[in-house]
Amino acid sequence: MNTYAKRIITALLFTAGLVCLLIITSRITMPKSNEPDCGMEEVVANAIMAENPDTVDAVFLGDSETYCTFVPLQIWNDTGFTSYIIGTSEQTLDYSYTILERAFSRHSLKMVFLEANAIYRKESKEVPYAKLCELFPVFSYHDRWKSLNRNDFDLTATTEYSWTDYNKGYRYSDEIVPSTNADYVIPTDEKSRITPQNRYYVKKIKELCDSNGAELVLISVPSTTNFTYKRHNGTTELADELGCEFIDMNLLPDEMQLDWTKDTRDKGNHLNYAGATKVTAWMSEYLKNKGLMKSRKDDPDCAGWYRDVMYFEKYKLNGEKL
């Protein structure tokens, strides 16, 4: 065998060995439970995996706007529809895709709402890193070396999703920091540019929804700091291109009835609970009219939702964490 062939074989063997090591260490470092103190990434959003299988019908994808705007338990109270927020702080679309794919593996979603702010977020420069994390979770969970125990070395063990978020992803805040920019909707014909990478991921999300029989809706939630008419125009064009609906709540002030002196927690960037209930009430009506989901109030698999409503009410009253 000549030197050249020898080197190629060595390189291949080396790579194969490395892949094996990465698989083994990924198995070891993966959290064995989704409890918040077990090191699971984006623990609240990922808790959708702990909901009973096929019990969630709609999800909200995107950044912090999603978990400040929609109250799934209110939608449940109003309609009996089950929804969950899988939006995460500063979510980039590559992660939106990953977490949506994960959600589809557990639930037969009927509707997927993608908050448009994420479409204009600076694209993630570390998409290869995210891909690597998907392939080999050790890149995500390597820091768990600090808390490894004997169970972690059981290479057959998988992650057990047992912890659920009784808020279904919503993050409650009754803080009021008024916005001084109530007249923020200024029409223009200009369009914001959507980067090719973000455009690519929205298309992929649409394809994922189509292949799973879910309807994708682009949505822009009320925000005096994030909304621009240029973005509205850009998203409208993208929605037309993809053949999906786009709801811009910023252009529906009469329906939303928001009072920007009381309904925001941080000067118009995010809504507080008072603002969220108004927007959610509209969303409940919208979902009813859409007719794609059915009430699950009599579904025994969703019995836990009644308990979660009780917890949430208790939390609102006493600030008790459960």
Next chain:
Amino acid sequence: MQLISTYFSFIYIGLLLLTIAFYVCSKQKARRWVLLIFSYLFFYAVSGKLIIYLLLSTLSVHHFGLWLSVVQSEGKKQLKTVEKEQKKALSAKIQKKQDLIMAFAAILHIGILAVLKYSPFAAANINTVLRLLHVDHAVQIPEFLVPIGISFYTLQAVSYLFDVYRKTIPADRNLLRLALFMSFYPQIMEGPICRYSDTAESLWKAEKISYSNFVAGSQRIVFGIMKKLIVADRLNLFVEDVFLHYENYDGFVIVIAVVGYTLQLYMDFSGTMDVALGTAQIFGVKLPENFRRPLFSKTISEFWQRWHITLGTWLKDYIFYPVSMSKPVTKLTMRARKRFGNHAGSLIGGSIALFCVWIANGIWHGAGWHYIFFGMYHFAFILCGNIIQPTVIKTSQTLHIDRKSLPYRIMQIIRTDILVCIGELFFRAHGLRAGVAMFRKMFTDFTLETLRDGTLFTFGMDQKDYLVIGVFVIFLLVIGIIQEKGIVIRDRINSQNIALRLAIYYVVIMIIIIFGAYGRGYIPVDPIYANF
């Protein structure tokens, strides 16, 4: 400037792999183009439209180099044709012309650097003076966007021009070769500061990638990533917070942060250099070393021969020697020698040149009084070292102290490291006032209470993080001691059988993946020296 830890990002790794792929598939003459195109692509990726500065600088260097060359060759021709008695006058005239071109070129390049980097600092100081003089006027200078690596490629440009001017190298007619020398991407952000004679030719040769170079270069890159990800980036949160809010912490925490910063800077900078030198080695280019285990130095002077070596040699060649050989300083040295003796006489002349070097060193690092103080701090210690050296030798002989004994050398190393750490305190502090306050706190507010109450574990670093840093520092210490003995560890590794070699590679790679400070909970840290 937006770097996002460029040398340690997937962008860099991707670019390197692409460069290798294109390089391997190209014929010899096309390979140099591959290097040039990818160098400019990289610079554009990190600097955007500021690439124009690099382009202009390259064109200017090329032009001035050729101009100097024309003046030199025409002068040579003219000298051959004139009478003997006219030669001296003509020679002086030619020299004067060269001096003017050189001065103009140097002022232009250093001027651009000065305007972009130092004008806001200068304006702030002028305004302070105006305020003190109760003048109701303020100078307003906009903050310029500074291209990455300008401090490095400007020094390369000036060194090239000086070398042409001194006739050490011929002017390069080939603009592309010069452009590659100026922009070669592994070294453009943080150096090493290369000389034309060191790298231009080997870059242009663009030799085939050999197996041994590929392996050795990759080993070096991995070692650099290890230093940066395991130690430097892990220490970042702690160092950042203590230096920003030093008033909240006692002297003990400040001491730990100062030592931590010195380690962070060393690991970050030398790690980046390992990546740069390793990348270059893959393409068969030998970049000059920038570090030689500086924390083993016995004196501050030796420290600067081991730390940021290429900056030190640049300052020596283009500031120290020209100043110390200049007419006024030579005259002063001669006079001082006659009056105070050889040692003291040489010291006086040398001190002036040394002062210029350390002022330049301080200013080069950044626009701030603390950087100038940093330069003066090292100047003072080197000067003192030079002054007291004969006395120290004499005293140790009298007291029968063996200056070559191990305990004595260890004592010297510890002393030098303490002085280096104090220097780095001022270097890292947010301004000179903060530096002085931190230094004072180390002595006036020193208590071990924070060790007991767990303050040290509130910076996103727990006991295990400190343990990782400690173990890795000991590991590097052992490697350093072995290298000091002249043993080349990589050669030793390469001489082992394949199974053992692969095992070593696996262990190193897995150590980086598991113990590296990256991903969730860590903020990518830009290479520190890229901002200088």
